[in-house]
Amino acid sequence: MNRHRPTRYFARSQVTLVRAVWMVVAAILAAMTVFPLFWMVSIAFKTSSEAFSPNLVPAAPTWENFSYVLTxxxxxxxxxxxxxxxxxxxxxxxxxxxxxxxxxxxxxxxxxxxxxxxxxxxxxxxxxxxxxxxxxxxxxxxxxxxxxxxxxxxxxxxxxxxxxxxxxxxxxxxxxxxxxxxxxxxxxxxxxxxxxxxxxxxxxxxxxxxxxxxxxxxxxxxxxxxxxxxxxxxxxxxxxxxxxxxxxxxxxxxxxxxxxxxxxxxxxxxxxxxxxxxxxxx
The missing domain is CATH 1.10.3720.10 (MetI-like)
Incomplete structure:
Protein backbone atom coordinates (compact mmCIF):
# COMPACT_ATOMS: atom_id res chain seq x y z
CA MET A 1 0.00 0.00 0.00
CA ASN A 2 2.85 2.40 0.79
CA ARG A 3 4.29 1.93 -2.73
CA HIS A 4 1.17 3.54 -4.27
CA ARG A 5 1.17 6.64 -2.07
CA PRO A 6 3.84 8.60 -4.05
CA THR A 7 2.00 7.81 -7.30
CA ARG A 8 -1.31 9.06 -5.92
CA TYR A 9 0.33 12.15 -4.48
CA PHE A 10 1.99 12.89 -7.84
CA ALA A 11 -1.33 12.47 -9.70
CA ARG A 12 -3.10 14.82 -7.30
CA SER A 13 -0.29 17.36 -7.69
CA GLN A 14 -0.68 17.22 -11.48
CA VAL A 15 -4.43 17.82 -11.20
CA THR A 16 -3.88 20.73 -8.82
CA LEU A 17 -1.26 22.23 -11.15
CA VAL A 18 -3.57 21.96 -14.17
CA ARG A 19 -6.40 23.59 -12.26
CA ALA A 20 -4.11 26.41 -11.12
CA VAL A 21 -2.97 27.01 -14.71
CA TRP A 22 -6.55 27.16 -15.98
CA MET A 23 -7.51 29.52 -13.16
CA VAL A 24 -4.63 31.84 -14.11
CA VAL A 25 -5.67 31.73 -17.79
CA ALA A 26 -9.31 32.43 -16.86
CA ALA A 27 -8.24 35.35 -14.65
CA ILE A 28 -6.18 36.85 -17.47
CA LEU A 29 -9.03 36.52 -19.96
CA ALA A 30 -11.47 38.01 -17.45
CA ALA A 31 -9.13 40.96 -16.86
CA MET A 32 -8.78 41.49 -20.63
CA THR A 33 -12.58 41.53 -20.93
CA VAL A 34 -13.30 43.78 -17.96
CA PHE A 35 -10.50 46.31 -18.46
CA PRO A 36 -11.98 48.04 -21.58
CA LEU A 37 -15.32 48.39 -19.78
CA PHE A 38 -13.64 49.79 -16.69
CA TRP A 39 -11.64 52.19 -18.87
CA MET A 40 -14.81 53.34 -20.63
CA VAL A 41 -16.65 53.98 -17.36
CA SER A 42 -13.68 55.76 -15.80
CA ILE A 43 -13.38 58.20 -18.72
CA ALA A 44 -17.14 58.77 -18.65
CA PHE A 45 -16.74 60.27 -15.16
CA LYS A 46 -13.75 62.45 -16.07
CA THR A 47 -13.62 66.01 -17.31
CA SER A 48 -12.30 66.78 -20.77
CA SER A 49 -8.92 67.81 -19.33
CA GLU A 50 -8.59 64.47 -17.48
CA ALA A 51 -9.76 62.24 -20.34
CA PHE A 52 -6.26 61.27 -21.46
CA SER A 53 -4.63 61.20 -18.06
CA PRO A 54 -2.96 57.86 -17.16
CA ASN A 55 -4.97 57.59 -13.93
CA LEU A 56 -7.91 55.23 -14.42
CA VAL A 57 -9.72 56.51 -11.33
CA PRO A 58 -10.90 60.12 -11.82
CA ALA A 59 -9.75 62.60 -9.22
CA ALA A 60 -13.23 64.13 -8.91
CA PRO A 61 -15.96 62.03 -10.59
CA THR A 62 -18.53 64.17 -12.38
CA TRP A 63 -21.99 63.49 -13.76
CA GLU A 64 -21.78 66.44 -16.11
CA ASN A 65 -20.88 64.22 -19.08
CA PHE A 66 -24.03 62.12 -18.70
CA SER A 67 -26.16 65.21 -18.18
CA TYR A 68 -24.81 66.80 -21.35
CA VAL A 69 -25.31 63.64 -23.42
CA LEU A 70 -28.93 63.30 -22.29
CA THR A 71 -29.84 66.98 -22.63
Whole structure:
Protein backbone atom coordinates (compact mmCIF):
# COMPACT_ATOMS: atom_id res chain seq x y z
CA MET A 1 0.00 0.00 0.00
CA ASN A 2 2.85 2.40 0.79
CA ARG A 3 4.29 1.93 -2.73
CA HIS A 4 1.17 3.54 -4.27
CA ARG A 5 1.17 6.64 -2.07
CA PRO A 6 3.84 8.60 -4.05
CA THR A 7 2.00 7.81 -7.30
CA ARG A 8 -1.31 9.06 -5.92
CA TYR A 9 0.33 12.15 -4.48
CA PHE A 10 1.99 12.89 -7.84
CA ALA A 11 -1.33 12.47 -9.70
CA ARG A 12 -3.10 14.82 -7.30
CA SER A 13 -0.29 17.36 -7.69
CA GLN A 14 -0.68 17.22 -11.48
CA VAL A 15 -4.43 17.82 -11.20
CA THR A 16 -3.88 20.73 -8.82
CA LEU A 17 -1.26 22.23 -11.15
CA VAL A 18 -3.57 21.96 -14.17
CA ARG A 19 -6.40 23.59 -12.26
CA ALA A 20 -4.11 26.41 -11.12
CA VAL A 21 -2.97 27.01 -14.71
CA TRP A 22 -6.55 27.16 -15.98
CA MET A 23 -7.51 29.52 -13.16
CA VAL A 24 -4.63 31.84 -14.11
CA VAL A 25 -5.67 31.73 -17.79
CA ALA A 26 -9.31 32.43 -16.86
CA ALA A 27 -8.24 35.35 -14.65
CA ILE A 28 -6.18 36.85 -17.47
CA LEU A 29 -9.03 36.52 -19.96
CA ALA A 30 -11.47 38.01 -17.45
CA ALA A 31 -9.13 40.96 -16.86
CA MET A 32 -8.78 41.49 -20.63
CA THR A 33 -12.58 41.53 -20.93
CA VAL A 34 -13.30 43.78 -17.96
CA PHE A 35 -10.50 46.31 -18.46
CA PRO A 36 -11.98 48.04 -21.58
CA LEU A 37 -15.32 48.39 -19.78
CA PHE A 38 -13.64 49.79 -16.69
CA TRP A 39 -11.64 52.19 -18.87
CA MET A 40 -14.81 53.34 -20.63
CA VAL A 41 -16.65 53.98 -17.36
CA SER A 42 -13.68 55.76 -15.80
CA ILE A 43 -13.38 58.20 -18.72
CA ALA A 44 -17.14 58.77 -18.65
CA PHE A 45 -16.74 60.27 -15.16
CA LYS A 46 -13.75 62.45 -16.07
CA THR A 47 -13.62 66.01 -17.31
CA SER A 48 -12.30 66.78 -20.77
CA SER A 49 -8.92 67.81 -19.33
CA GLU A 50 -8.59 64.47 -17.48
CA ALA A 51 -9.76 62.24 -20.34
CA PHE A 52 -6.26 61.27 -21.46
CA SER A 53 -4.63 61.20 -18.06
CA PRO A 54 -2.96 57.86 -17.16
CA ASN A 55 -4.97 57.59 -13.93
CA LEU A 56 -7.91 55.23 -14.42
CA VAL A 57 -9.72 56.51 -11.33
CA PRO A 58 -10.90 60.12 -11.82
CA ALA A 59 -9.75 62.60 -9.22
CA ALA A 60 -13.23 64.13 -8.91
CA PRO A 61 -15.96 62.03 -10.59
CA THR A 62 -18.53 64.17 -12.38
CA TRP A 63 -21.99 63.49 -13.76
CA GLU A 64 -21.78 66.44 -16.11
CA ASN A 65 -20.88 64.22 -19.08
CA PHE A 66 -24.03 62.12 -18.70
CA SER A 67 -26.16 65.21 -18.18
CA TYR A 68 -24.81 66.80 -21.35
CA VAL A 69 -25.31 63.64 -23.42
CA LEU A 70 -28.93 63.30 -22.29
CA THR A 71 -29.84 66.98 -22.63
CA UNK A 72 -27.37 68.60 -25.03
CA UNK A 73 -28.14 66.28 -27.96
CA UNK A 74 -31.30 64.29 -28.83
CA UNK A 75 -29.74 61.10 -27.47
CA UNK A 76 -32.97 59.87 -25.91
CA UNK A 77 -34.53 60.01 -29.39
CA UNK A 78 -31.69 57.89 -30.72
CA UNK A 79 -32.22 55.36 -27.92
CA UNK A 80 -35.95 55.22 -28.62
CA UNK A 81 -35.27 54.55 -32.30
CA UNK A 82 -32.84 51.76 -31.44
CA UNK A 83 -35.22 50.28 -28.88
CA UNK A 84 -38.19 50.35 -31.26
CA UNK A 85 -36.25 48.88 -34.19
CA UNK A 86 -34.49 46.23 -32.10
CA UNK A 87 -37.64 45.11 -30.28
CA UNK A 88 -39.73 44.98 -33.46
CA UNK A 89 -37.11 43.04 -35.42
CA UNK A 90 -36.60 40.61 -32.53
CA UNK A 91 -40.31 39.86 -32.02
CA UNK A 92 -41.15 39.51 -35.71
CA UNK A 93 -37.99 37.54 -36.52
CA UNK A 94 -38.53 35.04 -33.69
CA UNK A 95 -42.11 34.46 -34.81
CA UNK A 96 -41.24 33.76 -38.45
CA UNK A 97 -37.97 31.98 -37.71
CA UNK A 98 -39.64 29.59 -35.29
CA UNK A 99 -42.26 28.72 -37.90
CA UNK A 100 -39.60 28.22 -40.57
CA UNK A 101 -37.47 26.13 -38.23
CA UNK A 102 -40.44 23.97 -37.28
CA UNK A 103 -41.40 23.43 -40.93
CA UNK A 104 -37.86 22.52 -41.95
CA UNK A 105 -37.44 20.17 -38.98
CA UNK A 106 -40.79 18.39 -38.79
CA UNK A 107 -42.79 18.77 -41.98
CA UNK A 108 -41.99 16.60 -44.98
CA UNK A 109 -42.35 18.21 -48.39
CA UNK A 110 -40.42 18.11 -51.68
CA UNK A 111 -37.28 20.22 -51.73
CA UNK A 112 -37.08 20.65 -47.97
CA UNK A 113 -33.35 19.93 -47.77
CA UNK A 114 -32.58 22.15 -50.76
CA UNK A 115 -34.50 25.02 -49.20
CA UNK A 116 -32.62 24.57 -45.95
CA UNK A 117 -29.26 24.49 -47.75
CA UNK A 118 -30.20 27.64 -49.68
CA UNK A 119 -31.10 29.43 -46.45
CA UNK A 120 -28.01 28.16 -44.67
CA UNK A 121 -25.74 29.25 -47.53
CA UNK A 122 -26.71 32.89 -46.94
CA UNK A 123 -24.57 32.77 -43.78
CA UNK A 124 -21.57 32.92 -46.13
CA UNK A 125 -22.71 36.30 -47.51
CA UNK A 126 -21.95 39.34 -45.36
CA UNK A 127 -23.86 42.62 -45.40
CA UNK A 128 -21.16 44.69 -47.18
CA UNK A 129 -21.39 42.31 -50.16
CA UNK A 130 -25.11 42.87 -50.71
CA UNK A 131 -25.54 46.37 -49.32
CA UNK A 132 -25.67 48.06 -52.77
CA UNK A 133 -28.38 45.83 -54.32
CA UNK A 134 -30.25 45.81 -51.01
CA UNK A 135 -30.18 49.61 -50.96
CA UNK A 136 -31.51 49.72 -54.54
CA UNK A 137 -34.36 47.36 -53.67
CA UNK A 138 -35.30 49.30 -50.54
CA UNK A 139 -35.17 52.56 -52.48
CA UNK A 140 -37.41 51.12 -55.23
CA UNK A 141 -39.91 50.10 -52.54
CA UNK A 142 -39.96 53.62 -51.11
CA UNK A 143 -38.59 52.67 -47.69
CA UNK A 144 -35.71 55.12 -47.46
CA UNK A 145 -35.70 57.28 -44.30
CA UNK A 146 -38.37 55.15 -42.63
CA UNK A 147 -38.69 52.63 -39.84
CA UNK A 148 -39.70 50.05 -42.44
CA UNK A 149 -36.34 50.43 -44.16
CA UNK A 150 -34.59 49.79 -40.84
CA UNK A 151 -36.78 46.87 -39.80
CA UNK A 152 -37.79 44.78 -42.84
CA UNK A 153 -34.30 43.93 -44.22
CA UNK A 154 -33.09 42.99 -40.73
CA UNK A 155 -35.83 40.43 -40.04
CA UNK A 156 -34.37 37.58 -42.06
CA UNK A 157 -31.51 35.80 -40.33
CA UNK A 158 -30.36 32.37 -41.44
CA UNK A 159 -28.60 31.72 -38.14
CA UNK A 160 -31.87 31.89 -36.21
CA UNK A 161 -33.62 29.50 -38.60
CA UNK A 162 -30.69 27.09 -38.47
CA UNK A 163 -30.49 27.14 -34.68
CA UNK A 164 -34.23 26.62 -34.21
CA UNK A 165 -34.30 23.80 -36.76
CA UNK A 166 -31.51 21.98 -34.93
CA UNK A 167 -33.30 22.50 -31.63
CA UNK A 168 -36.60 21.15 -32.97
CA UNK A 169 -34.85 18.08 -34.39
CA UNK A 170 -33.77 17.22 -30.84
CA UNK A 171 -37.33 17.26 -29.47
CA UNK A 172 -38.99 13.84 -29.09
CA UNK A 173 -41.59 13.09 -31.75
CA UNK A 174 -43.79 11.31 -29.23
CA UNK A 175 -45.01 14.69 -27.96
CA UNK A 176 -46.29 15.66 -31.40
CA UNK A 177 -47.74 12.21 -32.01
CA UNK A 178 -49.75 12.52 -28.79
CA UNK A 179 -51.05 15.90 -29.95
CA UNK A 180 -52.02 14.43 -33.33
CA UNK A 181 -53.95 11.64 -31.57
CA UNK A 182 -55.84 14.36 -29.67
CA UNK A 183 -56.82 15.90 -33.00
CA UNK A 184 -54.37 18.82 -33.13
CA UNK A 185 -53.27 20.17 -36.50
CA UNK A 186 -49.92 21.61 -37.50
CA UNK A 187 -50.74 25.11 -36.27
CA UNK A 188 -52.08 23.87 -32.92
CA UNK A 189 -49.01 21.67 -32.43
CA UNK A 190 -46.71 24.58 -33.25
CA UNK A 191 -48.53 27.07 -31.02
CA UNK A 192 -49.43 24.88 -28.03
CA UNK A 193 -46.61 22.33 -27.99
CA UNK A 194 -43.53 23.53 -29.84
CA UNK A 195 -43.43 27.17 -28.74
CA UNK A 196 -43.72 26.43 -24.96
CA UNK A 197 -40.84 23.96 -25.32
CA UNK A 198 -38.80 26.57 -27.18
CA UNK A 199 -38.56 29.13 -24.38
CA UNK A 200 -34.86 28.50 -23.56
CA UNK A 201 -33.65 28.77 -27.16
CA UNK A 202 -35.98 31.68 -27.92
CA UNK A 203 -34.63 33.54 -24.89
CA UNK A 204 -31.07 33.06 -26.14
CA UNK A 205 -32.03 34.24 -29.63
CA UNK A 206 -33.81 37.23 -28.11
CA UNK A 207 -30.51 38.36 -26.62
CA UNK A 208 -28.61 37.72 -29.86
CA UNK A 209 -31.13 39.44 -32.14
CA UNK A 210 -31.68 42.40 -29.86
CA UNK A 211 -27.96 42.90 -29.34
CA UNK A 212 -27.22 42.65 -33.08
CA UNK A 213 -29.83 45.26 -33.95
CA UNK A 214 -29.03 47.49 -30.99
CA UNK A 215 -25.41 47.65 -32.18
CA UNK A 216 -26.28 47.90 -35.90
CA UNK A 217 -24.37 50.68 -37.61
CA UNK A 218 -23.65 50.08 -41.32
CA UNK A 219 -27.21 49.53 -42.56
CA UNK A 220 -28.84 52.35 -40.50
CA UNK A 221 -26.05 54.68 -41.65
CA UNK A 222 -26.75 53.72 -45.28
CA UNK A 223 -30.53 53.81 -45.28
CA UNK A 224 -31.30 56.81 -43.07
CA UNK A 225 -30.26 60.44 -43.49
CA UNK A 226 -32.99 61.98 -41.31
CA UNK A 227 -31.53 62.77 -37.83
CA UNK A 228 -34.91 61.97 -36.26
CA UNK A 229 -34.47 58.33 -37.35
CA UNK A 230 -30.86 57.88 -36.27
CA UNK A 231 -30.13 54.93 -33.99
CA UNK A 232 -27.69 55.15 -31.09
CA UNK A 233 -24.66 53.88 -32.97
CA UNK A 234 -25.12 56.41 -35.76
CA UNK A 235 -25.73 59.09 -33.14
CA UNK A 236 -22.49 58.22 -31.32
CA UNK A 237 -20.58 58.26 -34.62
CA UNK A 238 -21.95 61.71 -35.40
CA UNK A 239 -21.24 62.74 -31.82
CA UNK A 240 -17.65 61.63 -32.29
CA UNK A 241 -17.32 63.64 -35.47
CA UNK A 242 -18.79 66.71 -33.82
CA UNK A 243 -16.76 66.42 -30.62
CA UNK A 244 -13.64 64.62 -31.87
CA UNK A 245 -11.57 65.58 -28.81
CA UNK A 246 -14.30 65.13 -26.15
CA UNK A 247 -13.85 61.45 -25.38
CA UNK A 248 -15.51 61.93 -22.03
CA UNK A 249 -18.82 62.66 -23.79
CA UNK A 250 -18.35 59.75 -26.18
CA UNK A 251 -17.59 57.31 -23.35
CA UNK A 252 -20.56 58.59 -21.35
CA UNK A 253 -22.83 57.95 -24.35
CA UNK A 254 -21.32 54.47 -24.81
CA UNK A 255 -21.88 53.66 -21.13
CA UNK A 256 -25.53 54.69 -21.39
CA UNK A 257 -25.97 52.50 -24.47
CA UNK A 258 -24.46 49.50 -22.66
CA UNK A 259 -26.93 49.63 -19.76
CA UNK A 260 -29.98 48.12 -21.58
CA UNK A 261 -27.86 45.18 -22.74
CA UNK A 262 -26.70 44.47 -19.20
CA UNK A 263 -30.27 44.62 -17.91
CA UNK A 264 -31.48 42.30 -20.67
CA UNK A 265 -28.75 39.80 -19.93
CA UNK A 266 -29.50 39.80 -16.20
CA UNK A 267 -33.17 39.13 -16.91
CA UNK A 268 -32.59 36.27 -19.37
CA UNK A 269 -29.33 34.80 -18.05
CA UNK A 270 -31.02 31.69 -16.66
CA UNK A 271 -32.78 30.98 -19.95
CA UNK A 272 -29.51 31.50 -21.83
CA UNK A 273 -27.74 28.94 -19.65
CA UNK A 274 -30.62 26.49 -20.14
CA UNK A 275 -30.46 26.91 -23.92
CA UNK A 276 -26.71 26.25 -23.90
CA UNK A 277 -27.26 23.02 -21.96
CA UNK A 278 -30.20 21.77 -24.04
CA UNK A 279 -29.37 22.88 -27.60
CA UNK A 280 -25.79 21.68 -27.87
CA UNK A 281 -24.16 25.12 -28.08
CA UNK A 282 -20.98 24.13 -26.30
Missing amino acids: GVPFLRYMFNSLFVSATVTIVALFFHSMAGYALARLRFPGREMIFLAIFSTLLVSLPVIIVPLFIIVKAMGMLNSYAGLIVPAIFNAFGIFLLRQYYLSLPREIEEAAVIDGAGYWRIYWSVILPLSRPILSALTILFFLANWNAFLWPLTIVSDPDLWVVQVGIANFKGQYSASWNYIMAASAIVAVPMLVLFVIFQRQIMDSIKTSGLK
